Amino acid sequence: MLTRLIYAFVIFFVIFTPLELLFPLHSQKFFRRGWWADFLHFFVTRIFVNLCLAIAIFFLLPVLDQLINPNIQNLIAAQPFVLQLTIAVFVQELGAYFAHRLLHTVPFLWKFHAIHHSSEEIDWLSAARLHPLDQTFTRICGFIPLYILGFTKEILGLYIIVVTFNAIFIHANVRFKFGPLKWIIATPEFHRWHHVNDPTVYTKNLAGTFPVIDLIFGTLYLPKDKFPTQYGIGEPISDQYLPQLIHPFWKNENLQIDR
Secondary structure: OHHHHHHHHHHHHHHHHHHHHHOOOOOOOOOOOOHHHHHHHHHHHHHHHHHHHHHHHHHHHHHHHOOOOHHHHHHHHOOOHHHHHHHHHHHHHHHHHHHHHHHHHOHHHHHHHHHHHOOOOOOHHHHHOOOHHHHHHHHHHHHHHHHHHOOOHHHHHHHHHHHHHHHHHOOOOOOOOOHHHHHOOOOHHHHHHHHEOOHHHOOOOOOOOOHHHHHHOOOOOOOOOOOOOOEOOOOOOOOOHHHHHHHHHOOOOOOOOOO
16 A cells, blocks of 8 residues: 555656646745645555545445445446446545535534645645545545445546546646636636635535536636635644644634534
8 A cells, every 4th residue: 555655646746746836826835834744644644544444334335235226236337437437436526525515514524624724835735634534534425325336346446546636636736727627627726716715715616526516506616817815724723744633633612613
C-alpha cells in the first residue's frame, strides 16, 4: 500500500506542481501553512481510511447482501464497460453528494469535515486533508449503492482511480478557465467556491464530479467573472497533523456547524 501511495504522490506532484507554479490562481508559497500536515494526510490518513473501510464493510456486507437484486445486477453487467464505468461514477457521486451534504448540516459530522475546510490556502495537496472518519463515511455512502448494483472489481478499481484523480484536480491552485466544460465535469473553477469563507455559499457545489447534481438539487453556485479570495472556516484549527485528528473529539462550542 505504501508503495502505491508513493507512486501516486509522485504522479500528482509531477502533474500538478508545475501547473500551480506556472499558472497559479493565488500567489502562495510552495511550503504553505499546513503543507506538512497535508503531506502526512496523503500517506497516513489513507492507511487509516483503508483500515476503517475494511472494518465497516466487514459488518455491512451481511446486511447489503440481503438487498441485492440479481435481475438488476445482470442488467448492469450486460452494459458496455464504458457505460458501466459512467453509471458507477454517477451512482457513487449521488451517494457521496448526500453524504457531503450531511457532513455540512449535521453538527456531529461537521466536526470531522471541518478539518478539510480548515485549509486557508488551497492546492492539489490540500485535497488530502481529510479526517479518517470523515472520509470513511463518504466512501461508505458511495460504496453501498455500487455493491448492491453488482459492479465488478475492475469497475470499482477504475472508479476509485477516476474519483481520486478528480478530487486532487479540483483542488489545484490554477487559474484556468474551462468554458462549457465546467458545467459537465467538476473543475477547480467550480470547486474552489465550495471552500470559500463566505456564509452565503457554505453548502454550495457539493458534488465532486458532476455539477449537474448540484444543479438538480439547487446547490450550484458559479458566478460569472468572479473568483474567491479567502478560504477556510474562520475558526481556529491547528495546522499540525495530530491536533487535526484529535480536534473533533474536543468540545468546541464556537465551531461553525451551519455550512
